[in-house]
Amino acid sequence: MNVRIGIAGNIGVGKSTLTGLLAEHLNARAYYEKFQGNPYLDDFYQDMERWSFHSQIYFLIQRVKEIQELAQVNSALILDRTIYEDAEIFATNLHRQGKLNRRDFQTYFELYQTVSKLLRNPDIVIYLAAKVDTLLARIRRRGRENERNISPEYLGQLNQLYNNWASKMVQITGTLTIQTDHMELGDEGDRQAIFDAVRQALASPEIAFRSGNFDYCPPSGELHIEPVLQSISNFE
Numbered sequence: 001m002n003v004r005i006g007i008a009g010n011i012g013v014g015k016s017t018l019t020g021l022l023a024e025h026l027n028a029r030a031y032y033e034k035f036q037g038n039p040y041l042d043d044f045y046q047d048m049e050r051w052s053f054h055s056q057i058y059f060l061i062q063r064v065k066e067i068q069e070l071a072q073v074n075s076a077l078i079l080d081r082t083i084y085e086d087a088e089i090f091a092t093n094l095h096r097q098g099k100l101n102r103r104d105f106q107t108y109f110e111l112y113q114t115v116s117k118l119l120r121n122p123d124i125v126i127y128l129a130a131k132v133d134t135l136l137a138r139i140r141r142r143g144r145e146n147e148r149n150i151s152p153e154y155l156g157q158l159n160q161l162y163n164n165w166a167s168k169m170v171q172i173t174g175t176l177t178i179q180t181d182h183m184e185l186g187d188e189g190d191r192q193a194i195f196d197a198v199r200q201a202l203a204s205p206e207i208a209f210r211s212g213n214f215d216y217c218p219p220s221g222e223l224h225i226e227p228v229l230q231s232i233s234n235f236e
Contacts, residue, residue: 006082009128010158012139017185019080028076045146048099056091067119087112089161124174127166132156134181
């Protein structure tokens with residue numbers, strides 16, 4: 001099955017972990033975000049206004065190169081982060097903060113819109129959502145040096161953009177939203193619940209049209225397919 005699944009979500013939510021687990025479960029190839037190769041990243045976290053445009057352009061170029069490379073892969077792929085998030089979340093937030101001026105943002109966004117139209121959309125985007133306190137705890141736990149100065153306010157701004165973005169993604173591709181505050185990917189039951197939800201979404205006829213929302217609802221154990229995203233489910 002030559003399916004493409006994108007894992008989306010805020011910093012520290014668990015995208016890379018789920019990417020690996022899901023790839024193993026589906027016998028797919030995992031493709032991870034190469035954030036460590038960005039030569040501007042450390043400078044960006046120290047001075048966002050000075051280095052935001054450089055950092056975002058680098059990420060966008062790398063994302064396009066990766067997608068072009070993966071287009072030649074004849075197997076199922078699990079993608080750690082999507083090209084949409086670079087522009088719709090991070091660059092947009094930097095512009096709102098005044099860290100990316102209007103001229104640079106317009107140039108960047110026009111480039112993003114141009115190249116994104118030429119690329120294949122994921123068949124499903126899995127959006128992992130979490131509250132700011134949860135994200136901060138997970139960021140501290142993994143202990144990356146360049147994330148030490150990330151503020152709760154910054155994560156909150158990203159969360160708001162992510163939630164708005166997820167509600168629009170249903171018009172582009174299948175979207176499975178999972179609230180992760182009360183789950184641990186190290187727990188077998190939590191992992192299996194996610195795997196089951198993904199398999200149900202993949203089996204849905206809506207995948208043929210790459211549209212619709214797949215909102216996992218644990219209390220009933222059902223996967224609800226809706227034309228628009230109504231709310232983000234609690235995974236407890």
